[in-house]
Amino acid sequence: MSATKDFIVEQLKEQIAGFKTEVKRETVGRVIEIGDGIAMVEGLAEVMMSEMLEFKTAKGLVFGLALNLEEDRVGAIILGDYFGIKQGDEVRCLNKILEVPIGDAIIGRVVNPLGVPLDGQGEIKADKFYPVEKIAPGVITRESVKEPVQTGIKAIDAIIPIGRGQRELIIGDRQIGKSAIAIDAIINQKGQNMKCIYVAIGQKESKVASLVARLEQTGALAYTTVVLAGASDPAALLYIAPYAGCAMAEYFLDKGQDVLIVYDDLSKHAVAYREISLLLRRPPGREAYPGDVFYLHSRLLERACKLSQEYGGGSITALPIIETQAGDMSAYIPTNVISITDGQIYLMPELFYQGSRPAVDAGLSVSRVGSSAQIKAMKKVAGKMKLEAAQFRELAAFAQFGSELDKDTKDKLERGKRLQEIFKQGQYSPVSVANQILIFYALVNGLADDVPVDKISEFERGLYKYAATSGAKILKEIEEKKDLSDKLEVEMKSLIMDYKNNLDYLIK
Amino acid sequence: MKITVKQFAWSLYEAVDGKSPSQVKSVIKKFIELLVDKNMLIKADKIAAEFLKIWNEKNGIVEALATSANGLDKANIKLLKNYIAELSGAKTVLLNEKIDKNILGGVVISYGDKILDASLKTSLNNLKEKLIK
Numbered sequence: 001m002s003a004t005k006d007f008i009v010e011q012l013k014e015q016i017a018g019f020k021t022e023v024k025r026e027t028v029g030r031v032i033e034i035g036d037g038i039a040m041v042e043g044l045a046e047v048m049m050s051e052m053l054e055f056k057t058a059k060g061l062v063f064g065l066a067l068n069l070e071e072d073r074v075g076a077i078i079l080g081d082y083f084g085i086k087q088g089d090e091v092r093c094l095n096k097i098l099e100v101p102i103g104d105a106i107i108g109r110v111v112n113p114l115g116v117p118l119d120g121q122g123e124i125k126a127d128k129f130y131p132v133e134k135i136a137p138g139v140i141t142r143e144s145v146k147e148p149v150q151t152g153i154k155a156i157d158a159i160i161p162i163g164r165g166q167r168e169l170i171i172g173d174r175q176i177g178k179s180a181i182a183i184d185a186i187i188n189q190k191g192q193n194m195k196c197i198y199v200a201i202g203q204k205e206s207k208v209a210s211l212v213a214r215l216e217q218t219g220a221l222a223y224t225t226v227v228l229a230g231a232s233d234p235a236a237l238l239y240i241a242p243y244a245g246c247a248m249a250e251y252f253l254d255k256g257q258d259v260l261i262v263y264d265d266l267s268k269h270a271v272a273y274r275e276i277s278l279l280l281r282r283p284p285g286r287e288a289y290p291g292d293v294f295y296l297h298s299r300l301l302e303r304a305c306k307l308s309q310e311y312g313g314g315s316i317t318a319l320p321i322i323e324t325q326a327g328d329m330s331a332y333i334p335t336n337v338i339s340i341t342d343g344q345i346y347l348m349p350e351l352f353y354q355g356s357r358p359a360v361d362a363g364l365s366v367s368r369v370g371s372s373a374q375i376k377a378m379k380k381v382a383g384k385m386k387l388e389a390a391q392f393r394e395l396a397a398f399a400q401f402g403s404e405l406d407k408d409t410k411d412k413l414e415r416g417k418r419l420q421e422i423f424k425q426g427q428y429s430p431v432s433v434a435n436q437i438l439i440f441y442a443l444v445n446g447l448a449d450d451v452p453v454d455k456i457s458e459f460e461r462g463l464y465k466y467a468a469t470s471g472a473k474i475l476k477e478i479e480e481k482k483d484l485s486d487k488l489e490v491e492m493k494s495l496i497m498d499y500k501n502n503l504d505y506l507i508k
Numbered sequence: 509m510k511i512t513v514k515q516f517a518w519s520l521y522e523a524v525d526g527k528s529p530s531q532v533k534s535v536i537k538k539f540i541e542l543l544v545d546k547n548m549l550i551k552a553d554k555i556a557a558e559f560l561k562i563w564n565e566k567n568g569i570v571e572a573l574a575t576s577a578n579g580l581d582k583a584n585i586k587l588l589k590n591y592i593a594e595l596s597g598a599k600t601v602l603l604n605e606k607i608d609k610n611i612l613g614g615v616v617i618s619y620g621d622k623i624l625d626a627s628l629k630t631s632l633n634n635l636k637e638k639l640i641k
Contacts, residue, residue, distance in 0.1 A: 012639070015638070015639060016635065016639075019634075019635050019638060023624055023625065023626040024624075024625070025595070025622055025623075025624050026622065026623045026624075026625065027621055027622055027623075028618075028621055028622070028623050029621055043620075043621035044621060045620070045621050
C-alpha cells in the first residue's frame with residue numbers, strides 16, 4: 001500500500017518538477033455591447049477573422065467567434081449561453097480559428113456543432129482538430145464522379161442516380177418526405193463502405209431523437225454521426241453546424257474513405273445566417289438575406305468532392321435539403337442552391353397526396369452527373385426509364401380527354417402505370433441494387449405487362465422473396481460483376497418466368 | 509453630417525502638433541469655442557481621452573499597468589519598463605502600479621489590449637489543470 005503511495009507521490013513530484021511556468025502575451029478586449037447572441041467587443045486589435053474568442057463571465061467561460069472586424073470594435077457571435085455575459089466582461093483571443101474535434105471516436109455519436117457530445121455517452125476522446133472553414137479541394141486533386149451511391153430508393157437509383165462526390169439537392173414542401181429520403185439513403189449505406197454524417201440544422205429535437213433511435217434500430221448508427229443544432233439553439237450554432245459537419249467529413253475524406261453528408265436543412269441555415277447578419281448590421285438584400293448568402297452555401301457545397309487516386313481517392317457526397325414554401329422553387333435560396341448543386345430531387349405535393357411515395361417528380365428532378373454514376377447493369381435496364389416516367393405523366397393527363405387511343409399510346413400508358421407502381425416504396429425499406437435491376441428488367445422487357453396494376457407491389461415483394469431463395473446465384477452475380485451478360489439476362493428471364501408460373505392473379 | 513469624437517480629437521492633434529506652447533494655448537481656446545459652437549462641449553472629456561490616445565500613439569508613449577501582490581521595487585520597475593518598451597516598440601513607457609493581494613505573487617502587466625500574466629495564481633491554476641489531466 002505504502003509502496004503505491006510512494007509511487008504516486010514520486011510521480012506527482014516528477015510532474016511538478018517538469019512543469020514550466022510560461023508567460024503568454026494575450027490579447028484581451030472588453031464587451032461594449034451585448035444582445036441577441038451578438039457581442040460588440042473593443043480592443044482585440046490583432047484578432048483574426050473567424051478566430052475563437054473566450055468570454056470570461058460570472059457563470060464561467062463561453063466561446064465566441066469574431067465575424068465583423070471593424071476599425072475600433074469587433075462583432076462576435078456567441079456559441080453558447082449568452083445570458084451570462086455582461087457589458088465590460090473580459091474577452092480573450094484564443095489565437096486559433098474555429099475548429100472541431102475529429103476522429104473515429106465521433107462515429108455513432110450525437111454531437112453539437114462544437115463537437116460536444118449530446119447523447120450522454122461520455123466524453124469524445126479526440127486529439128485532432130480540423131478548422132471549421134476550409135477551402136475546398138482544387139481542380140488538380142479532383143476526379144469526375146464515377147461510383148454510385150446506392151440510396152436503396154428505386155425511383156432515385158433508376159432515374160436520378162447519385163454518384164460518390166456529387167451534390168444532389170432534395171427539395172420540396174414541408175412534410176413531404178425530404179428527410180425520409182436522406183435517412184433511407186443513410187440506412188442503405190450498410191456494408192457499402194461509407195461513413196455518414198447527418199447535420200440537423202434547426203430541427204425539432206424530438207424529430208432528431210426519433211431519427212437517432214431509428215438509426216440505432218437499423219444498425220446505421222454504427223457508421224453515422226449526427227451533428228445537432230436544434231431549433232432552440234442560438235443562430236450562431238445553426239450557422240456553423242454544416243461547416244462543422246463538413247470538417248468531420250473531411251477527416252474521413254483525408255483517410256481516403258467515402259462520406260455521405262446530409263444537411264437538413266439549408267433553408268433554416270440561411271435564415272439563421274440572415275439573423276446573424278442583420279444583428280451585425282450588414283446590409284440586407286433580396287428577401288433580407290445578406291449579399292453573401294450565395295457564397296454561404298457555395299463554399300459549403302464546394303467542399304463535396306471526389307478526390308483522384310493520387311490524393312487518396314476519398315469522396316464527400318452532399319445531400320443538402322431545401323424546404324420550399326408552397327412549391328415555390330423560384331424563391332431566392334432554392335434557386336441559389338439549385339444552381340450550386342449537381343442536380344435536384346424534386347418532391348411534388350400532388351404525387352405525395354395521390355399516394356405515390358416517395359413523391360419524386362421525374363420531370364423536374366435531374367442528376368447532372370447522370371448515368372456515369374450507375375453500375376452498367378442498372379444503365380442497361382434503366383436507360384430510357386426517366387423519359388418514360390416523365391412522358392407517362394403527360395400522356396396520362398392527355399388521355400383523360402379522349403377514350404380513343406391508338407395501341408402504342410395505350411401500351412405506353414399501361415407500362416407507365418406499372419412503372420409508377422414500382423416506384424412506390426415504403427419508408428425505411430431500401431431495396432438492394434440487384435433486386436432493383438431484377439424488377440426493372442421484368443418491367444422493361446414486358447414481363448410485368450400481364451400483372452394487374454394493383455397487384456404490382458405484391459408481385460414485386462414475391463419476386464424478391466423468390467429470387468432470394470431460387471435466384472441467389474443470379475443476384476450475387478449482378479452484385480459482383482455489376483454488368484448484365486447475355487447469359488445472365490437469359491437466366492433472369494427464366495427466373496422471372498418460373499416465378500410467374502406460381503401466380504394466380506395474372507391477366508390471361 | 510455629425511462630427512464624431514474621434515474626428516474632433518484628430519483635428520485637435522493636427523492643430524497642436526509642432527506648435528509652440530503659446531500657440532497651443534490659442535489653438536485650444538479656439539477649439540473650445542468650436543465645441544461650444546457645435547454643441548459638443550458635453551463630449552469634451554471623451555474628446556480629451558481620444559486625444560490622449562492619439563498623442564500617445566504618435567509620440568511612442570505606452571501606458572502600462574503592473575499589478576503585483578506586494579508592490580515592486582525600483583530595480584524591478586526599471587526592468588519592467590525596458591521589457592515593455594521592447595515588446596511594444598514604444599519610446600517611453602508610463603508605468604502605473606496596482607497592488608492586488610489576490611494574485612498571490614508575481615506580476616501581471618497590461619498595456620493597450622495586451623496582457624502578460626506572470627502571476628503565481630495563474631501558474632498554480634495551470635499546474636492544477638495539468639495535474640488533473
